Amino acid sequence: MIEISVLDTAPVWRGSTPAQALRESMTLAAEVERMGYLRYWVAEHHNAPFIASCAPPVLVAQIAAATSRMRVGSGGVMLPNHPPLVVAEQFGTLEALNPGRVDLGIGRSPGTDMVTARALRRVSSPPGSDAYRDQIRELLGYFEPRGPGEVAAVPAEGSRPAVWLLGSSVDNARFAGELGLPFAFAHHVRPENAAPALRAYREAFRPSAAQDRPRAIVAASVLVADTDEQAEWLAGPIAVIIHQSLKGARNGPNLTPEEATRYPWPAEEYAQVRARMTSHLIGGPETVARRVGELIDETGADELMAMTLVHGLEDRVRSHELLAKAVPQSS
Secondary structure, three states, X not given: XXXXXXXXXXXXXXXXXXXXXXXXXXXXXXXXXXXXXOEEEEOOOOOOOOEOOOOHHHHHHHHHHHOOOOEEEEEEEEHHHOOHHHHHHHHHHHXXXXXXXXXXXXXXXXXXXXXXXXXXXXXXXXXXXXXXXXXXXXXXXXXXOOOOOOOOOXXXXXXXXXXXXXXXXXXXXXXXXXXXXXXXXXXXXXXXXXXXXXXXXXXXXOOOOOOOOOOEEEEEEEEXXXXXXXXXXXXXXXXXXXXXXHHOOOOOOEOOHHHHHOOOOOHHHHHHHHHHHHHOXXXXXXXXXXXXXXXHHHHOOOEEEEEOOOOOHHHHHHHHHHHHHHOOEOO
């Protein structure tokens, strides 16, 4: 038995708008809270016409207002894009207004191309590992009492959200363990690293004031439909997204399943994409329940966070409903 949660990118589909995608996120959050999901996280991406989730603190505030019990948070804030002081102020404010419900998931990747990253950061390159670790420690410090003359993130002191470190590498997992923080692994990004990263996290874990034992989320691409065949049809746009990403050609909203059936596939590239999709948890309830069990057994994760990229709000809600029924939950 495990906990299940949602990772949302507010996907934008052909014929829709970013505004509609954001409204659908509000609806979905309320629906999955009713289904018993533990938490709802939103990602940070920039300059991507197929993703509307670019301002996590704003979206988290709206989702918190649209729900009442479920934890809400970022999956994650890409810390190199932001001054740690600002992030502490934003999430300290969110926690002060929604006590005991806010998660601050922190990541290192830019969430965009490097041209856009430079516009965000006003620097020419991403920080090295040591600089990123210093940013993490600075951010955590703002949630502690500040001494005379020290800069304070006023809403943050006494209003610390649950801080999670995000990553897809063994090094990030080990760092989370050394800090005594919970860790969320991006299986949808680097599935081959999942088991070794979570093993390294547990081995490196040192109890802290925030966390007395290791706790890990595995975030995976999950799509459940009433049958395996229907799920495969709904997953057609995912194959196109993977292909376009490999070619560096993503420049518009996501295709619908109907449009995906007409996508011009070079045979050898389709085979390559299908091989990559084997790590996605796609199928009917029995198939996905089995795949989830295998993933949890392989990684030892405490929680599954489902990123469900499917066209149509009704099918998206249905996927989460079927997942909740298929996977026994701890709560």
